[in-house]
Amino acid sequence: MSTLTIDERVHRITERVRSRSTEATYRQCDQKTRYGCRDSRQCSHCNVLAVDLGCGASWSDSDGGWDAHSDWSDR
Amino acid sequence: MDAVTTAQPTAASALPTPAHCLRASDGRLVEYSPLQLLVMQSTPLCNIDCAYCYLPDRQNPKRMRMETVDAVYSDLMTARFVGKQFTTVWHAGEPLTASIRFYADAVRSSHRLAERGCKVVHSIQTNATLVNDDWCEFFKESAVRIGVSIDGPADLHDRNRRNRSGQGTHSRVMQGISLLRRHGIEFHVICVLTRHSLDHPDALIAFFASIGIQRLGLNIEEIEGANRVSSMSVPDSADALRRCLVRLHELAAKEGIVIREFDSLRRYIYSGRYGRVNVQSLPFGVVSVDVEGNYSTFSPELLTMRHPRYSHFTFGNIHQEPLSSMLDSSHFRSVYSDIQAGTNRCRTTCEYFCLCGGGAPSNKAFENGTFDSAETTYCRLAKKSVIDVVLPTIESELEIRLDEGNSLVAITS
Numbered sequence: 033m034s035t036l037t038i039d040e041r042v043h044r045i046t047e048r049v050r051s052r053s054t055e056a057t058y059r060q061c062d063q064k065t066r067y068g069c070r071d072s073r074q075c076s077h078c079n080v081l082a083v084d085l086g087c088g089a090s091w092s093d094s095d096g097g098w099d100a101h102s103d104w105s106d107r
Numbered sequence: 108m109d110a111v112t113t114a115q116p117t118a119a120s121a122l123p124t125p126a127h128c129l130r131a132s133d134g135r136l137v138e139y140s141p142l143q144l145l146v147m148q149s150t151p152l153c154n155i156d157c158a159y160c161y162l163p164d165r166q167n168p169k170r171m172r173m174e175t176v177d178a179v180y181s182d183l184m185t186a187r188f189v190g191k192q193f194t195t196v197w198h199a200g201e202p203l204t205a206s207i208r209f210y211a212d213a214v215r216s217s218h219r220l221a222e223r224g225c226k227v228v229h230s231i232q233t234n235a236t237l238v239n240d241d242w243c244e245f246f247k248e249s250a251v252r253i254g255v256s257i258d259g260p261a262d263l264h265d266r267n268r269r270n271r272s273g274q275g276t277h278s279r280v281m282q283g284i285s286l287l288r289r290h291g292i293e294f295h296v297i298c299v300l301t302r303h304s305l306d307h308p309d310a311l312i313a314f315f316a317s318i319g320i321q322r323l324g325l326n327i328e329e330i331e332g333a334n335r336v337s338s339m340s341v342p343d344s345a346d347a348l349r350r351c352l353v354r355l356h357e358l359a360a361k362e363g364i365v366i367r368e369f370d371s372l373r374r375y376i377y378s379g380r381y382g383r384v385n386v387q388s389l390p391f392g393v394v395s396v397d398v399e400g401n402y403s404t405f406s407p408e409l410l411t412m413r414h415p416r417y418s419h420f421t422f423g424n425i426h427q428e429p430l431s432s433m434l435d436s437s438h439f440r441s442v443y444s445d446i447q448a449g450t451n452r453c454r455t456t457c458e459y460f461c462l463c464g465g466g467a468p469s470n471k472a473f474e475n476g477t478f479d480s481a482e483t484t485y486c487r488l489a490k491k492s493v494i495d496v497v498l499p500t501i502e503s504e505l506e507i508r509l510d511e512g513n514s515l516v517a518i519t520s
Contacts, residue, residue, distance in 0.1 A: 039461040041498060042376055048505050 129187055131434040137443075140392030141190040146407045147171065147179070148199035148397045149209060155201070155234055155276050158267040159299060159328045159337070161408060162199060167398075170205055175400040176213045178425045184223060186431055188391035192226040199397070199410060203237040207245045214249050232256065232297065234268070235283030236276055243290035253294040254324070255284060260314040263304050284318060295322035295367075302328075302338035305347040308354035316362040323359070324367035327489045329470060339488060348488050352496045368489075372497045375462070385464030388450050390433065390443065400425040404433065405446060406469035414472055417442060445478035452481040463490050 036044070128136040153165040183189050195217060197210065210231075217227040230252040246253055257280050258264040265275025287294055296315065298304075304311065315323055327348070328337045339348075359366050386392030387406045395403045395410035401421040403410045409420035420442065422433035433439045450465035457463070463486070468478050470485035 038458045038494065038498070041502065042461055045376055045501055045505060 127188075129431065129434060133435070135434075137434050138389060139188055140386045140389040142183070142186070142188050142193045142391050142394060143386055144393045144407070145179070145183075145193055145195045146199065146393065146395040146410065147176070147195055147197055147213075148395075148410065149197050149202050149205040149213075151200045151398055151411070152204045153201040153234075154204055154236060154270070156269060156271045158269070159301065161329070163411060163413075165200065168204075169398045170209065171398045171400075173209070173212050173216070175396070175398075175425060176216050178400065179396055179430075180216050180219055180227075182425060182429045183225075184219060186429070188431070189220070189223070189225055191224060192228065194228045194230055196230045196232065198232050198407075199395075201234055201237070202231045203233050203242060207241060210251065211245065211249065214251070228252065230254065233283075234276065234280060235287070236279040238283035238286050240286065240290075243286055243292055246287075246292050247290060253287065253292060254297055255280070255287070255294050256297050256299075257284070258298050258301075259304060259307070259311040263307060263310065266303060267299070267301060281318075288319070295324060296320050297324040297326055299326045299328055300348070300351070302341060302344055302347065305344070305351040308351045308358065312355060312358040312362055312364065315364060320364060322365050322367065325355075327485070329473075329485050329489075337484075339484065345487055345492065348492050349495065352492055356496055356500070368493045369497055372462070372493060373501065376497075376501060385450070385466070387467055387469075388446055388465045390439070391430070394430060396425060397421075402430055402433070405442070406467050408467075408469040409472075412469075412473075416477055417472065442478065448479040449477075449481065452479070456481050457486075459486075459491055459494055462494055466490065 127141060128138050131137055149171045150169060151162065151164045151167040152169070153160070153162070156165065195213075197205075197213075202210075210229075214229055217229070220227050229249065231246075232254040233256070235255045235257070245251070256268070257277070258266075258268055261275060261277040264277040264280070268276050268280075270276055284294075298311065298315075328339050355366060356369055359369075390404045393404060393407050395407045397403075397411050401410075401424050403420045403422055405420070413419055417438075422436050422439045423430070446468045449468065449471050453463070453465040454460050466481075466483060466486050470483040471478050471480045474483040474485065
């Protein structure tokens, strides 16, 4: 069980993701067009690869925050 | 009104998040969110009668007039809170009880926003019981996005999603889904989780996999509006939900089903932009317009609701005043003040704040009686439980990779 707060845990994740080279990951990504590329540097690759290779910074802000559209659409 | 952009940190260790302010007529600066979601109630009428529905007035056959639709989009042509894109969702009743022609005209009406460089995406959330070939042709022609409400296999779905004669609607929903498939129309599914369904995660995923669903949203039954009692209001719900979510997470990954709650949180964390403000807690992030043109903001569930403390959440009518004029309404100011106070309570009392941003104001009002409050059952179930499932998964993935540093270099270099 982690003794860190949620904030600290998320911060730690962010730091680790940032420490990886997203550009290098992008160049090596042989499926980079599978989900469409949003610009010349960003790879919007599948969730698993984004996690595994640390290219999470590629997720577009236009996808919305996790709270933006999540909770209300239907009951 | 003047638009002002500032930078304002929202959580202790979070990155500064751009904030936006509008100046009200009395000179006050009011923080707002750019419009992300426009909820339009084409009709309050629903042809079925789900046990957990929060919407009042579901037998009211009124239809929104096209003059109301035009008035909304005309107003948005010059509104300061409109950015480059937003979604219009037709909701708060069963949208398919209105006519195809209505939506065709409404979509056309929204096209004027292109003149200001704004794209409007239309979305319909339907129970699918009224889908026919004509609707399918319209969906294809108009590129309207479709979401279908179905709660899993018949025995789970029909417990709550029934017609007014008390009969289950599952078979009719499946007919609608078959038609959508036959026409090659993509759609996502929203499934409401009740206390009963929490014990059946395997059956849920097996069913959705069997009908080829790839995108699944989970709504947890809430106490809200007309739904005064929730099956989730029992002591073991939190534990049962957590067990269910863990199992759904595991099974969905195997079946290639993307679950909205997990996926969007993962994206949010991996974006490195966590800590930004909660759109439901700021005006204009979500704007809701009812069948008569009355408008509201903050949580979309507030539209058409009555409340003992706040009376109502209508801040104006589009036929009488522009949306931005709500900033000058004393009722709006009172509601917003309480919502801000509630968000501050969350900020100082809840360690999940950095990923949540203050919860849902509607749940605070209906569960706690006031917006100026913090935790709700909804928070515990729909927010904290999801975070508790997803966060360790991400940490595990990263730690595995960190332990295998040489492999990572080999992959990326």
